[in-house]
Amino acid sequence: MSYGDLRAVDGVTFDVAEGEFFGILGPNGAGKTTTLEIAEGLRKPDAGSVSLLGQPAWPRNVDLLPRIGVQLQASAFFEKLTAREQLETFGSLYGVRSARVDEMLELVGLTDKADTQEAKLSGGQRQRLSIACALVHDPDIVFLDEPTAALDPQARRNLWDVLREVQSKGKTIVYTTHYLDEAEVLCDRVAIMDNGKILAMDAPARLVRDLDAATRVFLERGALSVETARNLPGADSVTEDELSLVISTRTAAPLLAALAESGTLDGLQVRTATLEDVFLDLTGREYRA
Structure with a gap:
């Protein structure tokens, strides 16, 4: 059409x-x-x-x-x-x-x-x-x-x-x-x-x-140092902003087990991929009028 x-x-x-x-x-x-x-x-x-x-x-x-x-x-x-x-x-x-x-x-x-x-x-x-x-x-x-x-x-x-x-x-x-x-x-x-x-x-x-996107684990800033987080089992990448320490992983189980063992579960959030991630991966992120 x-x-x-x-x-x-x-x-x-x-x-x-x-x-x-x-x-x-x-x-x-x-x-x-x-x-x-x-x-x-x-x-x-x-x-x-x-x-x-x-x-x-x-x-x-x-x-x-x-x-x-x-x-x-x-x-x-x-x-x-x-x-x-x-x-x-x-x-x-x-x-x-x-x-x-x-x-x-x-x-x-x-x-x-x-x-x-x-x-x-x-x-x-x-x-x-x-x-x-x-x-x-x-x-x-x-x-x-x-x-x-x-x-x-x-x-x-x-x-x-x-x-x-x-x-x-x-x-x-x-x-x-x-x-x-x-x-x-x-x-x-x-x-x-x-x-x-x-x-x-x-x-x-x-x-x-099918997107096979990483799982992101959010911790309160200061809960762990960036260096310590990078050495955790299953941690693929670590970023930190003014509020949160974010650990990306494709093997969440050992990472969460290690965080539980270290007593750093307070305030923890786990975010897996959503349909929005699929949508953005396929269509891009540029502004559409």
């Missing part, structure tokens, strides 16, 4: 299993949203094809609409309608009963805002309303484009519970996010994209394991 000279999506291929929680990750401009829009049937690919629930996603397939839910990055609502009225309007397109609207308001924590006009909701509340609109007709597949953007930490964690509940009912979720800790917790598999290509795709735990 190209926009002029920019190739936004370049030879991307993936399958998503029924009931799977699949994440698409990547820096700004990686092609995540375009990939999602092609999968949803909102954009015609320049080449290739998309099969959605066994049917072609393009040309726009009206038979698929009751079976998919879509939450776009930029949501548009009907003016002057309350949260409940927004959901009732979306639901009426699919013959949804009023009780289902109440269920969705409760699911996304907006019951107390049911009679509030959408324009008077906070950014996070509008985001949750958008997700409720995508779910109100009980679709088989839900596409969510950065669903937790603009949410505070508490609301973000609450939405994780919502998404887990949706998946527990056998639904398939395909989403994009910039929150790598979130993807690591929620996703069965992730695809990491950059420059329109998929660089890696697997379960988060496997991607982290």
